[in-house]
Amino acid sequence: MTPRALLDFWTQKSLAVRIALTSAFFGLILTGGAIVVGFYALSQQLDTRAAEELKGKRDLLLHMLSEIPSPEAIAQNKHRFEDLLIGHDDLHLALTDPATGQWVASFSEVAKQSVFALDASAAINTTIAAWRMPNNSQLNAIRGIGPVANGEAVRYYLSLDRRHDRKLLSGFINTTVVALPIMLLVVALGAWLIARTSLAPLRRFHQLAASIGTQSLSHRVSSSGLPKELHELAEAFNGMLIRIDDGYQRLQEFSGELAHEMRTPIATLLGRTQVTLSQCRTVANLRNVLEGNVEELERLSRLIADMLFIASADHNENILKCAPVDLGKEARQVAEYLSLIAEERGLTIEVTGSATILGDRLLVQRAITNLLSNAIRHAHANSEVNLLIAFENENTTLAVVNEGDGIAAENLERVFDRFYRADAARARLDGGAGLGLAIVRSIMSAHEGQVSAKSLVNGKTTFTLSFPVKNFPCLNMPKSATVSSMDD
Secondary structure, eight states: OOHHHHHHHHHHSOHHHHHHHHHHHHHHHHHHHHHHHHHHHHHHHHHHHHHHHHHHHHHHHHHHHHTSSOGGGGTTTHHHHHHHHTTOTTEEEEEEOTTTOOEEEEOSHHHHHHHHHHHTSOOOTTOOEEEEOTTOOEEEEEEEEEEOTTSOEEEEEEEEEOHHHHHHHHHHHHHHHHHHHHHHHHHHHHHHHHHHHHTTTHHHHHHHHHHOOTTOTTOOOOOTTOOHHHHHHHHHHHHHHHHHHHHHHHHHHHHHHHHHHHHHHHHHHHHHHHHHHTSOOOHHHHHHHHHHHHHHHHHHHHHHHHHHHHHHHHTTOOOOOEEEEEHHHHHHHHHHHTHHHHHHTTOEEEEEOEEEEEEEHHHHHHHHHHHHHHHHHHBOTTOEEEEEEEEETTEEEEEEEEEBSOOOHHHHTTTTSTTOOSSHHHHHHTTOOSOHHHHHHHHHHHTTOEEEEEEOTTSEEEEEEEEESSOGGGTTSOTTOOOEEEOO
């Protein structure tokens, strides 16, 4: 199987199966390591035990030899040596004359073979040697010279057959080979059950995701009973659904509002054109119709441009071209530009204060223009409109104040919504589309600032622009561009 095919096979498996297989794989590694360590430790323990047993028998043998009168008496005391070997069918003893090499006593055929095997080695009485029989059986042996009671000596060959130890190690391996697959299967099955049980709450996400549609964006994942990790995931998932729902609702509102606002100029254009085409017209009549159509098209163009601007601001697109902006200078320029309209209604415009901020000059100018034109439109005739620039609570503020009918409390919260008009008939008469204050809010949002309104019925209405001193969208400005604020 190629690596690519193996990867495809792996990725196609369920998460529970992958966890089970991974657990079995690591279980195999850990268990295999434990088996190797256990086998080595057991082998070392058996070797140590065999050596100690052999040395113990050697010491007992030397003690027995010291009680034998002479080498010749060994044959008469053979039963004593047999007592040493009784119950130890794996222990073999041979005694020879060290001078002549002749047999003194032998207690098994294996003992005779040990004489030839050990004489060919360099083993001494303090060294345990290993040798093998023709059938490849391994034995540990020790040889040396032991004195009898009259001072003469005999050579002893004491061997220990390790077949029982080999059987124990072989049984350990066989048991491990049989038990290891079963144990790994149990581990894999247990890991699969644990993973499947632990991942069961994810079915909530699957069921919700499968049921989500344009008419069911209000559904949410229940976080009750979920573990901490999935609880956080549920909160994040619900937050995502809230944002999607909000965006979808805003898109629906945007589509409906835009269609509603575009319907009137398009219907007007269509009706005027159809009426004009229904009969012959003079050039003057056609010119009048076309001029009226141009006005409607210009209004429609402004509406589309304003909606595109608001849409780009709502999507946090980078629309700022930051530079130092003198609020006092911009406010005076706007006031001068709108002074003719104000004079028609007997209004006077006063600008007080000055401050410099970091921002997009054209957008700031547009926000001031929208607020001031709105104040002029709704101010009482022969009154005064004030633009107040100040520094308050680490914010640079520009307030536009006018005396007028005021805005009712129930309408005050909605004045910044798109296409909202507290007085729809008057707004249409003035040519407004209800986007001016929505544009102001978008401009301030782009500057990480705020716009607020407060009003008294038949009293003062105040719209305030608040620019933060630390203007986050403009932090990448050169160090030479600083923010300052002063009062006149």
